Amino acid sequence: MEQHERSELWLVPPLFTDLYEFTMLEAYHALGMAENAVFSLFVRTLPRNRNFLLACGIDDLLAQIESLRFLDEDIAYLNSLGTFSKDFLGWLGSFRFTGDIYAMPEGSPVFAQEPVLEVIAPIGEAQLIETLVINQVGFQTLIASKAARIVEAAQGRRIVDFGSRRAQGIDAAVKGARAAYIAGVAATSNAEAGKRYAIPVAGTVAHSFIQAFSSEKEAFRKFARQFPDTTLLVDTYDTLAGVKAVIALADELGADFRVRAVRLDSGNLLELSCSTRQLLDAAGLTHVQILVSGALNEDKIGNLIRAGASIDAFGVGTDLSVSSDAPALDIAYKLTEYAGLGRMKLSAGKRSLPGRKQVYRHLEGGVAVGDTMARFGERCPGRALLEPVMIAGRRVGTPLELTDIRARTASMIAELPQHLRSLQAASPPYPVTLSSGLLAYDQEIYRLVTQQDTSEGRK
């Protein structure tokens, strides 16, 4: 049994998977089926009003897969279920993922049906990691994609992630902060995310702090003495009276007044922000910024800006942290090849494309004009998006700094045609076509699958 650092142990409990992955793994093990499979992770259809997604969560996933080990306690649990053989459970103790993974660079705009990543590994291994792959890449992709909309709506104003308390659990809050930062959010309130990922952290003060003092101004005075460069929350009782208390404190402190911003968390943010700006400016506090929060999302932010609100930064919580308008992706991880032969399912509405793939992005004058999905190895023009990120179970290369991933993401979003950055469904959608090689292979495998299935046992 190996020792892990505490921070590594946060990565993944090895039993975090659907039980049937173990069942299938045992069947493959017992049947001696160990040839390579290709599994492809893709989103079937984009959520409403999304014109693209941002591929995200891959680096965390790779760290988890690389360190995947079953410890005695895990095997003892599986044994307690009474359905797995001793032979299989003994073998599981030495299980390691030995396969290859190709993936889009984190932060890449990705479209429906395009592989975000492909796993090439002995079939049982590739199958076993299914639940983890979908869960982890699906979630960070979901949040990065939502965050990109919020950043777009803010037109250069700072967005701070305030979503930890409303996120769906601890993993979601911490990894959601990462995904949001990659998509352009400026900072997070979550200290664990700051520690784990070196994301800038930000925070102000809660209403409860104000309430604990005999008056709002006394609370401001005490807090600003402790943290001079702070943001003061002004809406606990009455927003504009709170702003006046800040101004009174500035009069009192003179040159010692270093408060950077005030925060408004309720009420009519358009009117209150403008009135706050007027009061601050009239008092000579033109450098004090205005941060607003409270049930914000991309639509409300866009409306506030268009209406002329006087706001420097937005704290966004719930709607960012759970992607409220689309809290899940229609994301799937499907077998497309086994033992060198393409595979597809024909289930109603869920037909999949066979074989290992590559995605090519075509740029004209620096603008992405269309993608082509091709067979892997087929020569196509354009930039190949799927890159090797794990070979024989080991990560390839050095992971980028998060700030570099963030910068690369911004540049890839900037390559998209302007109309795709709309918060509504764009017309026309971004063109994704199939290469001639992939089309021909799809037809070939379709014939084969339908022939096979009528040839054995079907009536």
Next chain:
Amino acid sequence: MEQHERSELWLVPPLFTDLYEFTMLEAYHALGMAENAVFSLFVRTLPRNRNFLLACGIDDLLAQIESLRFLDEDIAYLNSLGTFSKDFLGWLGSFRFTGDIYAMPEGSPVFAQEPVLEVIAPIGEAQLIETLVINQVGFQTLIASKAARIVEAAQGRRIVDFGSRRAQGIDAAVKGARAAYIAGVAATSNAEAGKRYAIPVAGTVAHSFIQAFSSEKEAFRKFARQFPDTTLLVDTYDTLAGVKAVIALADELGADFRVRAVRLDSGNLLELSCSTRQLLDAAGLTHVQILVSGALNEDKIGNLIRAGASIDAFGVGTDLSVSSDAPALDIAYKLTEYAGLGRMKLSAGKRSLPGRKQVYRHLEGGVAVGDTMARFGERCPGRALLEPVMIAGRRVGTPLELTDIRARTASMIAELPQHLRSLQAASPPYPVTLSSGLLAYDQEIYRLVTQQDTSEGRK
């Protein structure tokens, strides 16, 4: 530095909190403000179409609070931010939560504004755990409440949680499985949830397994040889052809055929389930059950049952695991008392009730007819819902087995008036009233707060 078991380490990273909780903790520490505060966790308004919520997640929360410690690596991170004093960081190394917590029993139906739990602790301690309390209890309450709807819709048929892959991260998948089980879901596919919480686990086989064989029937044959009492997935290529392949396998195996169920995962589940039932029955396989899955939720399940679908069990994924129609609660953790004096905020739309509270549920003939929110210690008729669960930082009593929490939950749901169990908004809603003592205290504190705030610094 203490050693932790791996399974405990999964509970909480100590820095999982909003940065401002540390900022406020330092301010309280520096100002010597250590008198007891009361914080109340409550949902401001119920999500659309919810007539009640199920309080959940409290046991996990208590374990996390009891074991909350800051390790050297945590303190080193906070130090790296450059805003906290050495004195404070040194003190943080010996931080322990020493307060009391009163909470509703897990699985209790709870209504808007009612405290799900109350924390009574030195103000900095009670403040520090805010993010964790909201996140953990909010999420499990969200999922338990969603699961109760799905269980209700299924009218006694088994629900299996298939949501792990679409859940928002690892913590959400595992704790969501717990919450769903408490609310009446029969089993989960998640092996980690099975191990950690002793929830029954269930699983079948994926399309990829079927596709890896030369024919569907060959896949069935091999899988049933390995796992005779299994469920076979029949919709990889053509559902009814898949059912016929199962029947052919039954003919082939004779008395050795022990397959328990078939699973349908796509297509028109009403028509296909009825046709499947007819085919199975005609072949003498009346004991083979039908499990369906594929983008199900309470509305679709209700429609299928009302339309006469022939279904024994439902696998439910995404809509359960993220509570799609309401992916977050409007849940808040608010200061209601400090140093013996009630506190309230007056922010627009967010006014809170002052003081420590108790909730009384009134039953007539075994049916809950209304709740009263009262001041703590005020005598009221009815069953008091908030019970001590932590005293001086230590949990009280022995945690119940999950099966017992689940049974208690079912009995508490059964106490609700029938019309509240509707999946639409019930009219009239469940009556929650304020006691005369609480009303009078609210007015008293309101006068005090508004006087204070005009008395100091406000214009």
